[in-house]
Amino acid sequence: MTTRVVLLGATGSIGRQALDVIARYPAEFELVGAIAGRRTDALLEAVRPFGPVPLVVVDPEGPPPDRVGTGLDAASALCGGPGVDAVLVGGGAAAALEPTLAACRAGALVALATKEVLVMAGEVVTAAARAGGARLVPVDSEHSAIWQCLRGEDPATVARLLLTASGGAFLRRPVASLTAVSAADAVRHPTWRMGPKITVDCATLMNKGLEVIEAHFLFEIPYPRIAVVVHPESTVHSAVEFVDGLTVGQLGPADMRGPIALALTGGRRLPGVVAPLELAEAGALHFEPVDPLRFPALTLARAAGERGGAHPAVLNAANEAAVAAFLGGRLPFTGIVPTVAAVLADFEPPSRPTVAAIWAADRWARGRVAAAVRGDGAAAGAPVAGAPVAALPER
Numbered sequence: 001m002t003t004r005v006v007l008l009g010a011t012g013s014i015g016r017q018a019l020d021v022i023a024r025y026p027a028e029f030e031l032v033g034a035i036a037g038r039r040t041d042a043l044l045e046a047v048r049p050f051g052p053v054p055l056v057v058v059d060p061e062g063p064p065p066d067r068v069g070t071g072l073d074a075a076s077a078l079c080g081g082p083g084v085d086a087v088l089v090g091g092g093a094a095a096a097l098e099p100t101l102a103a104c105r106a107g108a109l110v111a112l113a114t115k116e117v118l119v120m121a122g123e124v125v126t127a128a129a130r131a132g133g134a135r136l137v138p139v140d141s142e143h144s145a146i147w148q149c150l151r152g153e154d155p156a157t158v159a160r161l162l163l164t165a166s167g168g169a170f171l172r173r174p175v176a177s178l179t180a181v182s183a184a185d186a187v188r189h190p191t192w193r194m195g196p197k198i199t200v201d202c203a204t205l206m207n208k209g210l211e212v213i214e215a216h217f218l219f220e221i222p223y224p225r226i227a228v229v230v231h232p233e234s235t236v237h238s239a240v241e242f243v244d245g246l247t248v249g250q251l252g253p254a255d256m257r258g259p260i261a262l263a264l265t266g267g268r269r270l271p272g273v274v275a276p277l278e279l280a281e282a283g284a285l286h287f288e289p290v291d292p293l294r295f296p297a298l299t300l301a302r303a304a305g306e307r308g309g310a311h312p313a314v315l316n317a318a319n320e321a322a323v324a325a326f327l328g329g330r331l332p333f334t335g336i337v338p339t340v341a342a343v344l345a346d347f348e349p350p351s352r353p354t355v356a357a358i359w360a361a362d363r364w365a366r367g368r369v370a371a372a373v374r375g376d377g378a379a380a381g382a383p384v385a386g387a388p389v390a391a392l393p394e395r
Contacts, residue, residue: 009091113139145237209301
């Protein structure tokens with residue numbers, strides 16, 4: 001029996017690779033729906049080989065064809081609809097939350113490549129998955145690696161999770177020179193090809209901070225037992241240290257099709273998904289500790305995760321807005337993390353992180369960043385109740 005898949009973020013990097021996996025294994029997978037953020041033409045072209053399937057564009061750039069739905073409600077209805085076995089959340093950042101919750105409530109297998117969903121609402125999403133009988137499985141290469149290392153192991157024997165980080169575009173650049181780097185500099189990742197936002201997050205190491213929070217919810221491991229180590233080659237995707245002192249790591253090429261296929265099968269391995277890693281040709285592998293002066297985002301993110309509630313939602317929203325300002329030339333690279341830290345410092349959390357409270361925190365944080373970038377101190381002191389949530393960006 002084939003797994004019927006809805007793909008959220010079909011026109012981004014993860015989406016394109018997922019479509020390749022689905023097309024290559026027709027006996028395993030059937031595409032039954034696809035969702036994009038703005039690019040209707042790109043979505044239509046991407047799914048053309050699969051024949052007519054339900055489509056949604058969340059915030060289309062122009063009027064879409066009649067057969068294409070629009071809006072987050074339509075995306076949520078498709079993800080939570082009947083006849084869907086698996087939903088791959090491959091894009092969307094914060095805007096993917098509602099469709100992901102719909103898939104959880106429907107009891108689908110939810111394959112998560114969008115770390116922001118668990119970062120901003122980990123408590124809510126995991127509760128919805130438990131209530132709906134859904135299964136959350138990771139697609140992110142680091143979390144997929146940990147998932148693979150943990151299979152068959154007693155959770156009580158896990159000492160630490162070890163997330164590896166490439167260090168991004170500026171690992172060897174003098175810290176004092178980072179004030180002058182451009183967006184074009186920041187989006188040149190040394191080992192992975194990804195969208196601009198996540199590539200900037202790699203350069204600040206905020207991506208690894210978000211992954212620490214995601215790992216906490218995926219694997220139910222306390223924050224003090226989740227570590228990060230810099231590994232520039234990105235060959236060891238992550239590792240698990242056990243109580244006996246032994247460490248198990250997962251190695252592989254920089255190809256997301258492997259984690260995608262593994263997630264969509266729920267952990268069953270398919271033949272020939274990616275080319276095997278030739279160890280004799282891999283070269284030397286290097287590991288080093290994270291420099292907190294170069295990468296203050298990691299400490300900031302860990303603190304937000306440990307505070308819990310809606311703090312991670314503020315961290316995520318403020319970071320998205322600050323990175324957008326940097327990419328738009330309105331904020332220097334070295335202003336991203338201090339701006340996020342200032343917003344977090346002023347946040348007064350709600351008593352309970354409901355979905356409504358999380359969205360309110362998200363809007364408030366985006367408004368605070370916008371005011372800070374404008375230099376409007378008065379506006380920075382007030383929530384922006386009507387600020388829009390970003391549509392699905394391409395990854």
